[in-house]
Amino acid sequence: QQQQQYGGQQSGRRLNPDDMPSPLQVIEEDRRARTGEFLTAPRGALPPLATTKFVVRDGGNASPRFIRSTMYSVPSTPDMLKQTSVPFGLVLSPLAAPQAGEQPLYPGSTIADGPVRCNRCKAYMSPLMHFMDGGRRFECMLCHQMNETPAEYFCNMDSQGARADKYQRPELCLGAFEYIATPEYCRNKQLPKEPAFIFVFEMSQLMVQRGLISLLCQNMTQLLQHLPKDSLGGQSDTVSKLKVGFITYDSSVHFYKLLGQAPEMCVVCDKEEMFVPVPEGVLCDPNEAADNIAKLMDNIPQIFLGTKENSGVLGNAIQAGMSALKASGRTGKLFVFHSSLPQTEGPGKLKNREDRKLLGTEKEKSVLSPQSVFYNNLGQELVGVGCGVDLFVFNDGYVDLSTIGQVCRLTGGQVQKYSYFQREHDGPRLLQDLQRNISREIVFDAVMRVRTSTGVRAVDFYGHFFMANTQDLELAIMDSTKAVAVEVKHDDKLTEDEGVYIQTALLYTSVSGQRRLRIINLGLNTCTQMAELYKNCDLDTLMNFFGKMAMSKFMENSAKQVKEQLVSRTATVLACYRKNCASPSAAGQLILPELLKLLPLYVNCLARCEALSGGQDMSCDERALHIYHLSTCTIEASLVYYYPRLLPLINSNPDAQDVGIPTPVRTSYEKLRPDSAFLLENGLIMFLWIGSNVPSQWMNDVFNVNAPHQLDPTLSDLPVNDNPTSQRLRAIIDEVRSESMFHLRLFVVPQQGKHEVVLRSYLVEDKGVYGAPSYVDFLCHIHKEIRALMQ
Ligand SMILES: [Zn+2]
Known part of the structure; x- marks a missing residue:
């Protein structure tokens, strides 16, 4: 049964919200039915839901962690697809982390010129190439070109009509694999050097006085232990090969030479002059320069202790980071720690145009689109040298993220915000976020191209990247937490037996400086019956x-x-x-x-x-x-x-097994029982709601107070109490945090308290x-x- 009926509309009785289709039920049913192994074959196999825990076995199509389609059976005519109005789209996360039990990506075999490719559409050798004529030729399933097999790639066919070496070569049997690229695929045809992370600190009064600079400096050596190590085909480096560097800025920009007897500071930046002279020895191996980095981290907070500056030259600081990478012939990423609206005279100067009354109105674009092209131009320039930017913002007032965040948007980076930063409450959260950010899988100087079989084509792309033409996504950086959406247009009739094929190639520089191509293939079915589409989306x-x-x-x-x-x-x-x-x-x-x-x-x-x-x-x-x-x-x-998750925290059935995350309830105020407490989270924020009739023992165990009205309103985490109730609750919170991309800040909200209205706006089943x-x-x-x- 592929359909469900819901009530009679004319009956006049009030519809019961609990009878409406429930995401909790859908998630639970899929979990029950599909936990375990998922084989990515045959073509068009509908993967388990993203919320189900499954282990992928690559049967010739890429893991759904890398690529998912809105439909796995595509209507054979454009008319039928148009009639249904279901979008044909792909969501790509080419750096998604594999789960325990899954195979790593293996390197495919290449010939002297690099990977074997289709002569016409330039698709890469993969299971989408069909060998014939005893192996002398192969047909490209994307464009149907017949290609001669290069002599050095020739292999006899077996009795099944497949190449005899099919299972010895990852590129012939797997949906996802990697090629090690030849110099042809590199900047200036030269193999790249190891990329670098550059930490860029604004030395404003706010940053110094709130203890941010000292917090970052005190923890830097520890954070650098988490630099990512490269791996390929299950072989991992024992140490990270990334280089590191440090830049500080206020009204001028300061570099630090890390090689030599002691770290040395050089003030170099001339605000009007785009050219930044970069001294030698600014980027170095963090192990070789460990002593100097430690000394520098001791010195920086001292040097700027009494600063009176309110704002730093953000644009110049980013240009300086870019120049440091360029001067050493590397690509990399800037971690920029910033607190102010750039108001220093110069090209990146911005005006304060904050006007929140415009939000939600037709005029909101005037405060949500960039107010100057400076940061967009800078973003493009950054992509040109393979320099990505993540912005960590510590603001009390307006900083115009819509404008300055453009450098992140165009380079494949991200923005994180810690408003009204207080070291005591927000410090641990910042360090957790930084550690995760630093350690996750990341690639540099990437270009992504989506090729499709004839009849369909990729036409629109959504996400953080830059496009200089209509086909190539340029990503100065790309990491495991990002996804890009691709809209596919269907403009020619397809035959049912042929299918639709998609090949995504991500060319990138790895954290150890190796140039590689990640190939991600997906085959979809085609259908002549519309119902097939609805059964396979x-x-x-x-x-x-x-x-x-x-x-x-x-x-x-x-x-x-x-x-x-x-x-x-x-x-x-x-x-x-x-x-x-x-x-x-x-x-x-x-x-x-x-x-x-x-x-x-x-x-x-x-x-x-x-x-x-x-x-x-x-x-x-x-x-x-x-x-x-x-x-x-x-x-x-x-x-x-x-659809934020709402988790009941006081177990109404004490016999139930008390491990893992509790079973969520529907995200509605009606589910909040006054005799219980609930956790609400949406991946960005987390609330702990406490009913007015919560047992005082529970309050005591968790918060050391007897009643909700005695709670400290600034509480941002739970006290560490040594009793089972407190331990269990903290374990739940830890688990929710570990599943999110960020370390979620906790807000404690008593029932009927003044912040309850904020929480209510996330109860999405309600008005x-x-x-x-x-x-x-x-x-x-x-x-x-x-x-x-x-x-
Ligand atoms: Zn082709």
Whole structure:
């Protein structure tokens, strides 16, 4: 049964929210059915949900961690696809970390010129090449070109008609693998050097007085222990080969020579002059220069102890980092720690245009689009030299993330914000985030190209990168926590037996300085029956795609228009199913395709989320941060962002097994029981809600107070108490944090407390604070739209 019926609309009785399709149930059912091994064959195999724990076995298609499609059976005619209104999109996370039990990526075999490729479309040798003529020729499944097999790549065919060496060569039997690139694939045809991480500190009064600079300096040696090590085919380096460097800036920029007897500071930057002379020895091996780095980390807080400067020359500091990489012939990443709106005279100067009253109105673009092209131009220049930027912002006031964050957006980087930083509360969180950021898998100076079989083509791309032409995504950096969405256009008829093939090639420099190509192949089925599409689509991927697309489109049009289009598209998708695929039933009945039954819920969540609908209760910078998050996040992260997890913390059934994360309940205020406590999280923020009738023993065990009104309102973490209740609760919080991309800040919210209204805005099944419809109301609205389309 691929469809479900929901109530009679005309009956007049109030719909029970618990009868509406539930994401918790969908997640749980898939978990039960599909935990375990997933073999990526045959072509078009629908993977388990992103929320299910599965182990991938590569059967000739890439792992769904690297690539997912909104559909695994593509309608054979463009007309049919258009009629359904279901988008054909891909979500790519080419650096996604493998799970325990999964094979690493193996290196494919190359010939003297590098990997074997199709002469016409330049696709790489992979299971998409079909050998014939006794192995002398191969046909490219993407463009159907017949290619001569290079003599040095020739191999006889076996009795099954496959190359006899098929299982000895990763590129002939696996969906995902890597090629080690030849100098042809490198900048100036020279093999790259090891990349570098450069830490760039703004020396403003805020940064110094809040203890940020001393915190970073005191922990730097420890953080550098976590630099990523390269690995290939299961072989890992024993030490990281990345270089490191340090830059500080206030109204001028300072480099530090790390090689020699003692670290040496050089003040060099002339603000008007784009050319930055970089002294020798600024980038070094962190082990070789360990003593000097330790000395420098002792010195920096001393040198700037009494600073009176309020703002640093951000643009110049980033240019200086870029010049340091360029001067040493390396690519790399800048970790920029910054606190102010750049107001020093010079090209990167910005004005304070914060006006949160505009958020949520038609005029919001005037505060959400960049106010100057300086940071966009700088971003492009950075991509040109393979320098990515992650921005860590510690602001009390407006810093204009919409403008300065462009350097992150264009280079494949990200923005993180720690407003009103207090070392005691936010210090541990910052260090956790930094450690994760530093240690995760990352590549540099990357170019990504998506090739497809004839009849379809990649036309639009959403995420953080730069495009100089219509096909290549340039990413100064790319890491395991980022995803890119690709819109595929269907413009020619496809035959059912042929299928649709996609090959993504990511050319990059690894953390040890090796130039490689990561090849990610995916084969999809084609169908002549529309029902096949509805039986083979992936809603989680579709919603990540919709989110990224919305972030791009609402800056061109308006948030209101984008939301209206999403809603009407949802109705079209569902009406088309009802008309063409569902079994006959009463007109008053809402019929939803099984795999898309949560589409209305998630579209309502997307329409009301802070990235698309954030209003004047948030700052412009906060809104920008949400936009960056949804533009880059993975499928798992977008799901919890749309539909936050609500976890009951006091077990009503004490016999239940008390390990792991508790079973979530529907994200609605009705589920909050006054005699219990709940954790609510969306991957960016976490609330601990405490009911007014929570047992005083529980309060004592967890917080050392008797009642919620005695709680310290500034509490940002739980006291470490030695009793089972406290231990269990802290274990839950730790586990939730370990699953998120960031170390989530905890806010404790007593029932009826003044911050409860903030928490309520995340209870997405309820009516929203700014009039967003509840789940039930939205579903009724969609039902009405569907009925209108049916007539
Ligand atoms: Zn080809």
